[in-house]
Amino acid sequence: MSGHSKWNNIKRKKEKTDGAKAKVFTKIGRELAVAVKEGGGPDPASNSKLKDCIAKAKAANVPNDNIDRIIKRAAGDGDENKYENIVYEGYGPCGVAVIVEALTDNRNRTAADIRHDFDKFGGNLGTTGCVSFLFNRKGVLIIEREDQAEDKVMEDALEAGASDLQADEDVFEIYTEPDDFSGVLSDLTDKGYEFETAEVQMVPSTYVQVPESKQNSMQKLLDVLEDNDDVQNVWHNWEAPEEEE
Known part of the structure; x- marks a missing residue:
């Protein structure tokens, strides 16, 4: 677990x-x-x-x-823009580790935008490798608990090749090695499971809590990064508080 x-x-x-x-x-x-x-x-x-x-x-x-x-x-052989993958690493407020994965046709524009966002909301853009060691790349599949038996879901997930399963109050969190992700997803889909989310993610090995006075800045940083058209994914190790219903 x-x-x-x-x-x-x-x-x-x-x-x-x-x-x-x-x-x-x-x-x-x-x-x-x-x-x-x-x-x-x-x-x-x-x-x-x-x-x-x-x-x-x-x-x-x-x-x-x-x-x-x-x-x-x-x-085809269309003349669409040439995009390149670029990964940025940095820190949000209170030392929260942040990884930004981008696809861009203008690396100078994207780098300037992301650096500005980090600076504006109390963080700083770092160098390659400064926070990535705090994460592991894993396949993540989320299934709503509903009336499903934990033992059955665990059995099906492990038989499909999952490496780990965690039962949360509302969902089952299934983890795979990156190379096994597609196979596990296909196998569980064939068994009738539906997913809240399913993708290969950067999963933190440790989490950071942020005091209430800094939480708004932390959330705004994540929001503005995710809203950037060049940004594909934003991963972080902020242990976000439960939202009130």
């Missing part, structure tokens, strides 16, 4: 993205296109990066027609 539950942090991110589906779909579409061009072509059977992106897109309810159209367009 894992230690600290991740669901509260994931839920905050999910609630925000649920309210901005168009932007989410656009970002996932860009990620799919880059996976086709950089990962080895349009066939997910031979392109593991694309396979994981498709799984992420489906979990985010991107329509299959949209996914197919993006892949076909990316496989």
Whole structure:
């Protein structure tokens, strides 16, 4: 079993993205296109990066027609913008570790924007490797508990190849090695499970609490980073407080 539950942090991110589906779909579409061009072509059977992106897109309810159209367009010889993957690392208020994964066609613009955001909300942009050692890349699948028996979910998850499962009050958190993520997702989907979220994430090994006086700045930093069109993912180790119903 894992230690600290991740669901509260994931839920905050999910609630925000649920309210901005168009932007989410656009970002996932860009990620799919880059996976086709950089990962080895349009066939997910031979392109593991694309396979994981498709799984992420489906979990985010991107329509299959949209996914197919993006892949076909990316496989062509169009003159679309050339995007590059860049990872930024830094600290938020009170030493919260933050990793920002971006896809950009202008690295100078993106770097300036992200540095400005960190500075504005009490953080600072660091150097490569300054916080990444505090995270592990894992596949994360979240299933609502509802009336499902924990023993059955655990059995199915482990049989599918999951490395860990944690039972939260509201959900089951299933973890996989990155290379096993697509297979576990496919197997559990075939067994009828539906997911609140399913993607490969940077999962913190330790968490940081932020005093109430700094929580607003911390949340604003995360919000402005996630709203940046060049930013694909924002990972952090803030142990966010439970939100009141």
